[in-house]
Amino acid sequence: MKIKLKHRNYATPLSELLRELMRVARIYKRKTISISEYQRFGKYSVEIYFRRLGGWIKSLEMAGLSSPYERNASSEKILENLREVFIKLGRQPASSDMKKPLSRYSADVYYGRFGSWRNTLKVFEEYLNLAKGERRSEIQKLLKQHRKPRRRAPTVKLRLDILERDRFCCRFCGRSPATHPGIWLEIDHARPFSQNGKTEFDNLQTLCNECNSAKGSRRIKV
Numbered sequence: 001m002k003i004k005l006k007h008r009n010y011a012t013p014l015s016e017l018l019r020e021l022m023r024v025a026r027i028y029k030r031k032t033i034s035i036s037e038y039q040r041f042g043k044y045s046v047e048i049y050f051r052r053l054g055g056w057i058k059s060l061e062m063a064g065l066s067s068p069y070e071r072n073a074s075s076e077k078i079l080e081n082l083r084e085v086f087i088k089l090g091r092q093p094a095s096s097d098m099k100k101p102l103s104r105y106s107a108d109v110y111y112g113r114f115g116s117w118r119n120t121l122k123v124f125e126e127y128l129n130l131a132k133g134e135r136r137s138e139i140q141k142l143l144k145q146h147r148k149p150r151r152r153a154p155t156v157k158l159r160l161d162i163l164e165r166d167r168f169c170c171r172f173c174g175r176s177p178a179t180h181p182g183i184w185l186e187i188d189h190a191r192p193f194s195q196n197g198k199t200e201f202d203n204l205q206t207l208c209n210e211c212n213s214a215k216g217s218r219r220i221k222v
């Protein structure tokens with residue numbers, strides 16, 4: 001028979017996590033607390049709240065408290081500043097980016113409010129997810145761009161697909177190196193890459209070097 005021992009479950013019950021939030025809020029005699037305020041008196045790590053309850057604002061809501069970012073204008077101000085820095089940089093800011101003139105507030109302001117840069121970004125994430133319209137979509141666009149860098153050169157497979165589709169002939173003049181020695185074929189972006197043309201099947205075409213240089217856009221030699 002298999003030996004089975006009793007294992008204690010060390011996970012803190014949710015009710016206990018929520019009671020702790022209410023307790024700390026009572027210390028401040030308020031209906032809301034920021035992360036850094038909680039950290040001064042709270043028993044559990046902020047990470048537990050993010051992991052178990054899905055975020056700081058969600059945790060507060062579950063404990064019957066309200067979001068500190070609605071009442072506390074200055075928190076909203078510094079989060080909005082972070083959003084503006086994000087857009088100016090075109091990427092997620094690091095704490096070292098938070099300098100004048102790029103940022104109105106230094107990283108220390110964020111440390112003071114949220115405890116650390118890590119927590120700042122967590123709260124900022126919450127803030128963005130609650131934001132609507134352009135305030136949200138601008139950041140979403142930037143994040144998407146970073147996930148998928150645009151690629152100019154087609155892969156070898158794509159290159160061959162294009163050549164085969166165009167039967168190894170120039171799409172403009174119809175010549176091919178087989179019948180016209182001295183010319184060669186290139187893969188061209190129909191809508192130029194510089195004008196946001198994509199490196200994909202429908203936007204690529206086979207051109208001979210002469211037609212392509214006459215067309216004047218950047219070319220890729222095959």
Ligand SMILES: [Zn+2]
Binds near residue numbers: 170172211
């Ligand atoms: Zn041609």
